[in-house]
Amino acid sequence: MTVILNQSFTGISIGAVLLLIALGLTLTFGQMGVINMAHGEFIMAGAYTTYVLQKSISSAGVSLLVALPVAFLVAGAMGALLEWLLIRRLYTRPLDTLLVTWGVSLMLQQLARDVFGAPNVQTHAPDLLTGNISLGGGITLANNRLFILGLALLCVLGLTLILRLTPLGRRVRAVVQNRDLAEVSGIATERVDRTTFFIGSGLAGVAGVALTLVGPIGPTMGTNYIVDAFLVVVVGGIGQLKGSVITAFVLGVLQSVLEYSTTVSVAKVAVLVAIVAFLQWRPQGLYTLRTRSLA
Amino acid sequence: MTTSTTSPAKKVSVAQPPVSPLERFRVPAAFLAGAVLLLGIAPLVLSDFRLNLLAKYLCYAIVAVGVSLAWGRGGLLVLGQGVFFGLGGYAMAMHLKLADAADTGQALPDFMQLYGTSDALPWWWKPFANPAFALAMTVVLPMAVAALLGFLVFRRRVKGAYFAILSQALAAALSIWLIGQQATTGGTNGLTDIQGFFGYSLNDPVNQRMVYLIIVVVLLLLMAAARQLFVSRYGELLVAVRDCEERVRFLGYNPANVKLIAYVVAAGMAGLAGALFVPAVGIISPALIGIVPSIGFVIGAAVGGRASLVGAVLGAIAVAWAQSTLSDAFPAAWTYAQGLLFIVAVGFLPGGLASLPTVVRNRRTTTARSGEAA
Numbered sequence: 001m002t003v004i005l006n007q008s009f010t011g012i013s014i015g016a017v018l019l020l021i022a023l024g025l026t027l028t029f030g031q032m033g034v035i036n037m038a039h040g041e042f043i044m045a046g047a048y049t050t051y052v053l054q055k056s057i058s059s060a061g062v063s064l065l066v067a068l069p070v071a072f073l074v075a076g077a078m079g080a081l082l083e084w085l086l087i088r089r090l091y092t093r094p095l096d097t098l099l100v101t102w103g104v105s106l107m108l109q110q111l112a113r114d115v116f117g118a119p120n121v122q123t124h125a126p127d128l129l130t131g132n133i134s135l136g137g138g139i140t141l142a143n144n145r146l147f148i149l150g151l152a153l154l155c156v157l158g159l160t161l162i163l164r165l166t167p168l169g170r171r172v173r174a175v176v177q178n179r180d181l182a183e184v185s186g187i188a189t190e191r192v193d194r195t196t197f198f199i200g201s202g203l204a205g206v207a208g209v210a211l212t213l214v215g216p217i218g219p220t221m222g223t224n225y226i227v228d229a230f231l232v233v234v235v236g237g238i239g240q241l242k243g244s245v246i247t248a249f250v251l252g253v254l255q256s257v258l259e260y261s262t263t264v265s266v267a268k269v270a271v272l273v274a275i276v277a278f279l280q281w282r283p284q285g286l287y288t289l290r291t292r293s294l295a
Numbered sequence: 296m297t298t299s300t301t302s303p304a305k306k307v308s309v310a311q312p313p314v315s316p317l318e319r320f321r322v323p324a325a326f327l328a329g330a331v332l333l334l335g336i337a338p339l340v341l342s343d344f345r346l347n348l349l350a351k352y353l354c355y356a357i358v359a360v361g362v363s364l365a366w367g368r369g370g371l372l373v374l375g376q377g378v379f380f381g382l383g384g385y386a387m388a389m390h391l392k393l394a395d396a397a398d399t400g401q402a403l404p405d406f407m408q409l410y411g412t413s414d415a416l417p418w419w420w421k422p423f424a425n426p427a428f429a430l431a432m433t434v435v436l437p438m439a440v441a442a443l444l445g446f447l448v449f450r451r452r453v454k455g456a457y458f459a460i461l462s463q464a465l466a467a468a469l470s471i472w473l474i475g476q477q478a479t480t481g482g483t484n485g486l487t488d489i490q491g492f493f494g495y496s497l498n499d500p501v502n503q504r505m506v507y508l509i510i511v512v513v514l515l516l517l518m519a520a521a522r523q524l525f526v527s528r529y530g531e532l533l534v535a536v537r538d539c540e541e542r543v544r545f546l547g548y549n550p551a552n553v554k555l556i557a558y559v560v561a562a563g564m565a566g567l568a569g570a571l572f573v574p575a576v577g578i579i580s581p582a583l584i585g586i587v588p589s590i591g592f593v594i595g596a597a598v599g600g601r602a603s604l605v606g607a608v609l610g611a612i613a614v615a616w617a618q619s620t621l622s623d624a625f626p627a628a629w630t631y632a633q634g635l636l637f638i639v640a641v642g643f644l645p646g647g648l649a650s651l652p653t654v655v656r657n658r659r660t661t662t663a664r665s666g667e668a669a
Binding site (some may be wrong): 029033035050086089090093094095096098099100102103104105106107110113114129223227231232234263264265266268269272275278279283 | 450460468472474586593627633635641
């Protein structure tokens with residue numbers, strides 16, 4: 001029982017990391033159909049931002065808190081730049097964005113290698129986040145995992161509020177539901193796209209800050225997560241946050257439970273099989289926007 | 296060889312206009328020129344080392360033929376060709392390892408003795424001792440996996456980016472699985488140090504030349520077959536599905552079957568390429584079949600021209616050549632150049648280099664409309 005509970009907590013924390021990464025993708029992939037492979041490098045940018053800040057701010061706790069908004073801005077700016085330079089020219093060819101952004105991702109990885117060196121670097125976690133909370137009965141919750149979980153939920157809450165309550169959110173939802181209709185209704189869809197891309201990429205930066213707490217920072221750190229995060233969006237269904245939230249946690253728990261009962265590699269294959277089986281039942285993902293379009 | 300033989304997709308989908316005699320012989324002539332160049336001239340001019348490298352690039356070109364069919368003509372962004380390349384490669388390598396072990400009188404391939412986890416051959420290795428079975432599996436296994444995934448995915452109309460991501464996840468899953476099963480698959484190292492090829496020693500340059508010639512013949516045959524497929528009724532249907540799937544459905548066809556055939560055939564070609572890669576290079580490992588090499592297969596076709604068979608093949612060879620020559624000399628600069636190449640080729644020249652003449656001509660006459668929509 002203890003093992004199961006501990007393992008589910010591990011699963012939930014894996015899910016939280018996936019969720020943080022997939023949130024940004026839900027926005028960019030969901031709204032614009034853009035498959036941004038460079039999303040992983042925006043995560044990397046967020047992580048390196050933390051690293052750089054920690055070099056100038058000695059207190060680990062302060063630097064982490066400062067890093068969150070700064071990483072959001074850095075990654076967001078990179079995303080907006082990418083959108084402006086390349087992606088807006090490719091809206092009619094969404095599949096091609098995947099290959100173009102893969103090229104961008106290669107260049108960004110090399111840039112990181114040239115600036116920070118090929119070996120992984122490490123940041124110091126604040127003392128507050130290094131311990132465990134023991135719930136008795138052998139159940140322990142790692143503080144850094146709890147922090148990531150909290151951060152992920154906070155991001156979901158913030159994003160939901162923005163999408164539901166602000167004029168910007170209303171415009172974003174309108175573009176997601178029907179781009180043409182939104183455009184003829186007087187919404188500047190191009191500007192909405194750029195803002196969405198900024199927020200989506202910024203969230204990747206925040207995810208990068210969170211990842212510094214659980215692993216090393218390296219040029220290829222983004223690629224390790226990107227495929228799993230895309231699977232979350234595919235299974236969750238595009239255009240709605242709740243699908244991604246549920247899927248991230250379900251996949252995280254599934255992965256960790258399977259890992260425990262078999263091995264890491266078998267678990268990966270089993271999760272993929274489960275996803276293909278799930279898509280037989282709901283090919284558009286968990287939640288979909290009901291539209292009359294055929295595509 | 297360098298002249299583009301297939302016109303961009305737009306033209307193929309309409310009825311063939313009457314062609315002049317010169318036009319009619321252009322394709323067979325180019326094909327013949329390519330055959331003479333690869334079969335006759337290259338083995339005479341190139342050193343053993345360079346010929347071996349060319350053999351490796353030609354294996355990638357075989358994958359590109361399949362990519363051109365599935366992606367260029369069918370619009371299926373196949374990001375997991377590494378899986379099929381790997382299945383074919385591992386099927387071949389398993390047989391060759393078993394044959395090597397039998398030659399030296401060992402019961403087990405060398406790496407299994409090294410890891411020493413089991414003293415009996417795993418049951419799923421045993422049939423691969425039979426050469427006919429192993430050869431068949433290099434094609435059947437990839438096609439079966441592609442048929443299963445394709446059937447499940449296309450039947451439920453999972454398409455576009457969803458399909459691309461699933462095929463990519465398959466590549467990730469297979470390479471992670473292979474790494475995890477170190478005792479029976481060689482893990483990260485893969486199956487290495489392959490000595491013989493159906494009784495011929497691979498250390499002998501003459502036999503290496505034979506492997507090269509086999510690869511060339513297979514490539515040329517598959518290109519001819521793919522070309523026939525392109526101009527057949529099925530080829531027209533495939534392009535129609537790519538361009539407007541719903542309309543094809545309304546006409547009474549089942550687009551799922553059309554796409555499935557393209558995907559399965561492309562998988563079979565990748566499997567064959569993997570099987571030929573093993574004797575040419577002497578190794579197959581998870582690093583050769585994961586996400587990154589899988590995207591590499593697509594990139595070569597994209598740079599040359601996805602919808603043009605010759606473009607895709609030449610693109611694959613050129614990218615593989617550039618990769619191995621430039622990455623050693625200028626590792627950092629090459630990565631930037633590679634990224635830039637993808638961006639320019641896919642973003643600004645979607646028809647690839649093969650479409651460059653058409654693009655230039657169109658730019659002169661009308662407003663620039665480069666290539667076809669993906």
